[in-house]
Amino acid sequence: MIASLSPSGLEQLWFTLIAVLWLGYFFLEGFDFGVGVLVPFVSADDLDRRVVINTIGPVWDGNEVWLITAGGATFAAFPAWYASVFSGFYLALFLVLASLIFRGMAFEMRHRRDDARWTRWWDRALFWGSALPALLWGVAFADFVHGVPITAGGAWTGNFFDLVKPYALLGGLATLSLFTLHGATYLGLKTEGEVRERARRAGQRLAPLTFVIVTGFLGWTDLSAHSMHHVGLVPPLLPILGVVVLAGVGWLVRDHLEGWAFVATALVIVALFTTLLLNLYPNVLVSSLHASDDLTIVQAASHRYTLEVMSWVALIFTPFVLVYQSWSYWIFRRRVRRPGAAPQPDDAVSTGA
Amino acid sequence: MNLLVAGVSTLMLARWQFAITTVFHFLFVPLTIGLGLLVAIFQSAAYHTHDPAYDRATRFFGKLFLVNFAIGVVTGIVQEFQFGMDWSRYSVFVGNIFGAPLAIEGLLAFFMESTFLGVWIFGRGRVSDRVHLASIWLASIGTILSAAFIVAANSWMQHPVGYTIDPTTHQAVMTNFWAVMTNSTFLLAYFHVLTAAILTGAVFVLAVSAWHLRRAHDTAVFAKTIRVAIVVTVISALATMFLGDSQGKLEEVQQPMKMAAAEALYNTTNGASFSLLTIGDLSGNPIFQVRLPHLLSVLATNSWDGKVQGIHQLQAEATKKYGAGSYVPVIWLLYWTFRLMVGLGIAIFLLGGVGLWLMRRRRLERSTLFLRVATWMALAPFLANTFGWIFTEVGRQPWVVYGLLKTSNAVSLISTGYVVTSLVGFTAIYTLLAVVEIGLLIRMAQVPPAALPAADEPVPELIY
Numbered sequence: 001m002i003a004s005l006s007p008s009g010l011e012q013l014w015f016t017l018i019a020v021l022w023l024g025y026f027f028l029e030g031f032d033f034g035v036g037v038l039v040p041f042v043s044a045d046d047l048d049r050r051v052v053i054n055t056i057g058p059v060w061d062g063n064e065v066w067l068i069t070a071g072g073a074t075f076a077a078f079p080a081w082y083a084s085v086f087s088g089f090y091l092a093l094f095l096v097l098a099s100l101i102f103r104g105m106a107f108e109m110r111h112r113r114d115d116a117r118w119t120r121w122w123d124r125a126l127f128w129g130s131a132l133p134a135l136l137w138g139v140a141f142a143d144f145v146h147g148v149p150i151t152a153g154g155a156w157t158g159n160f161f162d163l164v165k166p167y168a169l170l171g172g173l174a175t176l177s178l179f180t181l182h183g184a185t186y187l188g189l190k191t192e193g194e195v196r197e198r199a200r201r202a203g204q205r206l207a208p209l210t211f212v213i214v215t216g217f218l219g220w221t222d223l224s225a226h227s228m229h230h231v232g233l234v235p236p237l238l239p240i241l242g243v244v245v246l247a248g249v250g251w252l253v254r255d256h257l258e259g260w261a262f263v264a265t266a267l268v269i270v271a272l273f274t275t276l277l278l279n280l281y282p283n284v285l286v287s288s289l290h291a292s293d294d295l296t297i298v299q300a301a302s303h304r305y306t307l308e309v310m311s312w313v314a315l316i317f318t319p320f321v322l323v324y325q326s327w328s329y330w331i332f333r334r335r336v337r338r339p340g341a342a343p344q345p346d347d348a349v350s351t352g353a
Numbered sequence: 354m355n356l357l358v359a360g361v362s363t364l365m366l367a368r369w370q371f372a373i374t375t376v377f378h379f380l381f382v383p384l385t386i387g388l389g390l391l392v393a394i395f396q397s398a399a400y401h402t403h404d405p406a407y408d409r410a411t412r413f414f415g416k417l418f419l420v421n422f423a424i425g426v427v428t429g430i431v432q433e434f435q436f437g438m439d440w441s442r443y444s445v446f447v448g449n450i451f452g453a454p455l456a457i458e459g460l461l462a463f464f465m466e467s468t469f470l471g472v473w474i475f476g477r478g479r480v481s482d483r484v485h486l487a488s489i490w491l492a493s494i495g496t497i498l499s500a501a502f503i504v505a506a507n508s509w510m511q512h513p514v515g516y517t518i519d520p521t522t523h524q525a526v527m528t529n530f531w532a533v534m535t536n537s538t539f540l541l542a543y544f545h546v547l548t549a550a551i552l553t554g555a556v557f558v559l560a561v562s563a564w565h566l567r568r569a570h571d572t573a574v575f576a577k578t579i580r581v582a583i584v585v586t587v588i589s590a591l592a593t594m595f596l597g598d599s600q601g602k603l604e605e606v607q608q609p610m611k612m613a614a615a616e617a618l619y620n621t622t623n624g625a626s627f628s629l630l631t632i633g634d635l636s637g638n639p640i641f642q643v644r645l646p647h648l649l650s651v652l653a654t655n656s657w658d659g660k661v662q663g664i665h666q667l668q669a670e671a672t673k674k675y676g677a678g679s680y681v682p683v684i685w686l687l688y689w690t691f692r693l694m695v696g697l698g699i700a701i702f703l704l705g706g707v708g709l710w711l712m713r714r715r716r717l718e719r720s721t722l723f724l725r726v727a728t729w730m731a732l733a734p735f736l737a738n739t740f741g742w743i744f745t746e747v748g749r750q751p752w753v754v755y756g757l758l759k760t761s762n763a764v765s766l767i768s769t770g771y772v773v774t775s776l777v778g779f780t781a782i783y784t785l786l787a788v789v790e791i792g793l794l795i796r797m798a799q800v801p802p803a804a805l806p807a808a809d810e811p812v813p814e815l816i817y
Contacts, residue, residue, distance in 0.1 A: 047815075050815045050817060051815065053817050054475075054815050054816060054817050057471070057474070057475055057816055057817045058471035058472065058474065058475040058476075059471055061426060061467035061470065061471060062464060062467040062468040062471055064426075064430075064467070065459055065463040065464050065467050067430070068429075068430060068433060068459045068463055069456060069459030069460055069463070069464070071433050071434065071455075071459075072433060072452060072455035072456035072457075072458065072459045073452075073456040073459075074452075075433075075436065075437065075444065075448055075451070075452035075455055075456065076448060076449075076451075076452025076453045076455065076456045077452070077456075078448075079444055079445050079447075079448020079449065079452060079524070080445050080448075082437045082444055082448065082452070083437050083441035083442070083444040083445045083448070083765075084441065085437065086434060086436075086437025086438045086441065086444070087437060087438055087439070087441035087765040087766075087767050090438050090765075090767060090771045090775070091771060091774060091775075093434055093438060094438075094774065094775045094778060094779075097430060097431050097434055098778060098779075098782055100427060100430055101427040101428070101430075101431070101782060101786070102782075104423060104426055104427035105423055105424065105427055105786065105789075107423070107817055108419060108420055108422075108423035108817075109420075109423070109789070109793070110817070111817055112420065112793055112797070113793070113796075155766065156766075156767070159768070302448060302449040302452070302526075303449055303519070303526045303527070305526070305527055305528065305530075306449045306450070306452075306453055306526070306527045309453060309527070309530045310453055310456060310457075313453075313456075313457050313460065313461075314460065317460050317461055318460065321460060321464045321465075324464075324465075324468055324469075325464065325468050328468050328469075328471055328472050331472060331476060331479060331480060332471075332475060332479070336814070336815070337814060338814070339813065339814040339815060340814075
């Protein structure tokens with residue numbers, strides 16, 4: 001039946017665009033999450049904490065819109081994917097939503113009252129609201145690839161514990177550690193003085209741990225891709241690229257090559273999620289019950305007309321979004337410093353070397 | 354059978370969850386839209402007149418706007434996700450059509466409002482005054498645009514157009530995007546929602562300004578903001594009422610059952626009277642009523658003896674068309690939410706009118722009674738917005754997509770335990786947020802702007 005047909009050009013385009021939206025989301029909110037997790041570890045006092053939070057202050061909300069747009073685009077282009085994933089990952093998504101609520105409120109709330117207890121509670125919200133989604137997104141994407149209990153058409157037959165298998169948990173730890181490292185390299189670029197030094201030390205400590213976890217996860221992904229689906233990455237150039245770049249992050253951080261370290265963690269994020277999404281293709285959700293029950297791009301896709309309308313809208317408006325979002329990063333390119341601190345020579349962000 | 358029982362209770366819980374999360378979200382959204390516009394107006398005034406009072410007004414209401422904006426954002430993500438979580442069969446059915454405006458909303462509106470708001474919050478002193486002013490306007494336009502796409506999506510559920518049903522997948526498939534975006538229901542509903550949102554912002558500014566004027570705090574600021582707020586209140590209240598009236602007439606054609614229930618009109622009548630007050634027993638038979646002759650026909654059809662259809666006849670018609678079942682929504686809820694929405698709207702309009710009259714008489718600041726009533730009137734737009742949406746959404750039942758998909762066939766086939774967990778979880782989180790948020794807003798609204806840093810002070814290094 002239709003499942004045997006290969007995706008049309010438009011369907012491939014939309015799978016790619018949604019992949020790009022997720023990559024953009026993880027690249028951008030990845031360091032937001034990392035910064036949120038690192039706040040308690042790189043700050044000596046409340047002023048430090050404010051410095052750290054202010055590095056993502058102007059941009060975190062715009063970064064989160066990548067998620068909202070990815071969700072909306074999935075709903076529009078692949079309704080069955082959206083419906084199956086969102087109802088199936090119900091409790092996991094509830095936790096993600098609760099985390100994002102507390103985290104988003106923390107930014108706007110923590111400095112609004114001069115009360116240490118108030119601030120401390122919002123700091124906890126920021127930490128857990130960053131750590132939990134960083135973990136859960138990895139779990140979810142690992143589950144997409146390794147399969148969840150769905151029958152034909154994407155109907156769920158499993159429960160919450162079908163989502164937390166060893167492979168998926170390793171995926172969660174991979175994204176949590178990688179996003180935290182990404183946050184550390186971002187802080188290296190955006191802070192100065194003590195905080196910058198602490199971020200560097202945190203990055204140095206995190207790099208080997210992240211390397212072990214991510215290498216393990218990518219290795220498992222690649223081996224199981226060969227044995228289970230025979231699709232994806234043969235030869236495994238992307239995962240190898242990711243692992244090699246990740247191996248260098250520790251040195252880049254140690255040698256104060258902050259710009260390159262940030263580029264490196266960004267590349268690893270792209271390599272990791274591209275590996276997973278290529279592995280998924282031409283499915284959008286793998287069934288752990290039976291290979292013939294996999295939900296494919298063709299089955300999940302909207303009709304041609306909807307995809308055409310959406311393509312035109314994306315073609316016309318995406319350039320504007322990219323331009324003004326980049327412009328906002330340009331405006332806030334300066335390092336964030338403690339009030340009263342003297343400006344340092346390398347005030348503007350450079351690529352390091 | 355087991356599945357059926359599970360389905361029924363999942364349905365009920367999922368409906369409660371949608372109602373709670375949506376009503377909560379929409380307490381804050383209209384204020385974001387309305388207050389954003391007013392802050393932009395204040396900043397424009399400050400930019401062009403160099404009057405420090407407008408600058409203080411911008412900062413003062415700007416802070417309140419930001420705290421309110423944050424809660425709208427975080428509760429908005431829940432809105433997008435829960436279609437898939439709780440209403441996956443609905444999502445598959447409508448995705449081809451309903452998903453597109455949601456995706457476009459993200460691309461066109463949310464990126465714009467969040468990015469430029471970031472520039473506005475952190476950019477003071479870092480970008481030029483002109484760019485800083487442009488950023489609040491772009492953020493405001495973003496909020497106004499976002500409402501357009503979500504109301505377009507909702508209007509398609511109220512009155513589906515530009516679609517066909519795929520014979521093999523039984524999904525609704527879009528055939529004409531232009532028709533979806535120019536749906537008659539959408540055009541009226543969008544501008545009704547938009548003017549009501551502007552009204553919400555205006556009444557909020559009016560109420561806060563009145564509170565401070567009564568205490569003679571920084572009258573240079575609040576004498577100005579209250580005047581702007583009164584003018585905007587009167588204009589937007591008039592527009593909201595006019596658009597609402599047009600919507601009522603359109604509904605009489607598109608969803609006559611909703612209007613019949615709103616009026617508790619059981620039998621089709623020519624020259625129908627308008628019920629000012631009806632008290633009925635539980636089966637819906639009126640015990641006591643006060644009615645104004647012919648008014649309903651005039652309101653619904655623009656004619657003295659116009660025919661208004663009744664609940665019994667519409668039910669019989671629907672059974673013939675769609676098969677057995679009840680097609681009557683909860684009458685008492687529609688009857689009262691409709692009256693409360695309209696009544697509160699009129700009350701706000703009257704308050705604005707009195708304010709305008711006092712302004713012309715130059716007695717505004719001295720009229721303690723007006724200032725006191727104006728402060729309490731802050732609640733009215735929030736209640737009216739809520740009643741309006743409850744009326745619109747409950748009035749469409751038993752349909753989720755009018756005439757095409759019943760709500761009972763839209764709910765996800767998931768364990769009731771999931772929905773219980775998230776229902777309890779969201780209710781707890783939202784209750785906590787409401788306490789924190791409203792407490793903070795009231796506290797911040799009471800600090801007079803004279804206590805804020807002046808315009809010529811250096812820009813602080815840290816904002817958050």
